[in-house]
Amino acid sequence: MRKIFGFAAGALGVTWVVRAAWDIPSAIGASISAIQPYAIGAATYRNRQFHNTEPSSQMVAGSVPGLLLSALTKRNVGRPRRPIPLRASELPAQAADLAVTWYGHATALIEVDGYRILADPVWSERVSPSALVGPARLHPVPAPLSRLPEVDAVIISHDHYDHLDKATLKALVVGQSTPFLVPLGIGAHLRHWGVPEHRIIELDWGASVSLAALGRERDGTDLVLTCTEARHFSGRGLVRNTTLWASWSLVGPTRRVYFGGDSGYTKAFAEAGVALGPFDLTLLPIGAYDERWSDVHMNPEEAVRSHADLCVGDPGHGILVPIHWATFNLAFHEWSEPVRRLVEAARAAGTAVAVPMPGQRIDPNDLPPRDTWWEDMG
Template identity: 75%
Template sequence: MAAGAFGLSWVVRAAWRIPSAMGASISAIQPTALGATTYRDKQFHNTEPSSQITGNPAELLYQLFTQRDAGRPPGKIPLVKPELPEQAADLAVTWYGHASCLIEVDGYRVLADPVWSERVSPSPLVGPARLHPVPSPLADLPPLDAVLISHDHYDHLDRDTVDQLVATQSAVFIVPIGIGAHLRHWQVPEDRIVEFDWTASVSLSELGRAKDDGTDLVITCSEARHFSGRGLVRNTTLWASWSIAGPTRRVYFGGDTGYTKAFAEAGARLGPFDLTLLPIGAYDRHWPDVHMNPEEAVRAHADLCVGDAGYGLLVPIHWATFNLAFHGWSEPVQRLVAAAKEAGTRIAVPKPGQRIDPIGLPSGDTWWEDVRQ
């Protein structure tokens, strides 16, 4: 009886938390959205024609029932316990799975799209669950200088992770317009929230967070081609990619996006980039406008490197951790390797938890091929 009562109590608490986890109301978001570049008719819009879903709904429903498990790995995904230096490097990235990355640029540490929860959902009971554990606890992260969010989908913005970061870190949250309302709803202090429209920039010195040695970091909100929403209503908050530029190194964090002309524009204005972190998974023929496939990621890397496919390093994100589409688990990285080889693009595919330093790249590791029963 006691065990049953405890279980029921936990379910009640989990259900009670769902409305809060969903974030701010439309009325709370709208005041910050008014006047934004692409905001009209109470919604944000892509600058290029974009459909969230295309094709025959019956075909999509058939895929859902027949291919929904295609993205599960055939075996155990290997993890690496992150080994982080005391001082941040000039250039490095630690991939924690999906789009969660700890980026090191010219001595600064920036955490992008952190999601440490078991499910990407407002509920701890239902929704896509992890295909591998988090490589290390959130509390093990070193001091951060900034936290970036690309958009408000649950696999990129997680309420429980935000709560922990507020409690354990002092970093500022830099987010696209509208997402600040979610953070305020979750009691993030106002002085730790910075909201931006596309093309807007801020330096950490402007925020009073520059290093004592005088080095600075400039973070720019860049256009992406995607959509937003944490409930039935879509596109009430903006979506974005991010440029992170120090005195000597530049990193581009794609977040989640379809292929867009904005990559070439960002490359010309802000690049070339020494490191690109670009999504390669969760694509499908039914939503080609809002999720890149691996070949498009290679093309985007070349755009961001001002037409030079061989410049810099491409590290793939947005794959391996959650089953969000109908392709095979390792298909994204297999296609990426082939496309990168043909284009002459340098890539590195870390295991979850692995830190990649472009100077000392691991060579020839095809670890995903060993994920078997």
């Protein structure tokens, strides 16, 4: 009998391993050889990799022993002590001049001058090539993907799993008719997953697309989306930086929005502010920072500084909405530390900040009363 139970347990273990590994090759995405033809010729592409324009290290030299110790002793520090509140906001039939609905982490539905832009959509339970192993959500998805209205474009900042999700992209191909705007090389991943070629637009830093030119004009207006420089890295497997990373500017006739995606602090923000701003709304990452990878992930104080840069030196212009926190445990700081530090730094700088719950829609023209819903949660 013991042998039977042992055999059954072993069989279950093998089954679990097979299930965990089944979709990994497809989820990782395109091969380097499939990506390379779309990368060659870019100014920052050399030796088969993209590079930041500022010296940048993905990890400070000598950090591995400390990182392993943190992984053993602090892996649960970033979990909240209480359930994270959700707010499934109703979306208006017509997109506003300026609004944003935050679905958690870096996923946001941006409304600007009557257009809707979906940024870094991730609806999966885990940000991993495996559906069974990897960082899992700290809160449920606040609304099903099927409830989204028709969007005018999907923008992707880079190919890390917490920003580029195969299952969500495939669902959007079926449920939406929108084009996908991606930095150079990421189109190869989309092609690998069956996204039609005519719906893929790959851009280098500084390149722009007019939605009116794509036949998506709204009420006689246009929205120009520009792929802007970020300071980060890429990679879905063992090889890094085969695809480009980026932020995005969304410029309409009356409003301007900047989506930071994921980035370390960079002079490129001030350059974007001068060239494309000042921005009325910035969505900037505040979480998953650590002194060991400070070149490629900004901290909350740097997010406030970045907002001022994007607003051409005026920290009081526009409103900052934090992203890249609360949903996945990807670093070793406390769950609410990023937003607490952000609010304090913004108050000192005179920067207006709105911190939505996951699923909450923020309209800068009709902000809700000040709410500190994240306090006492860890």
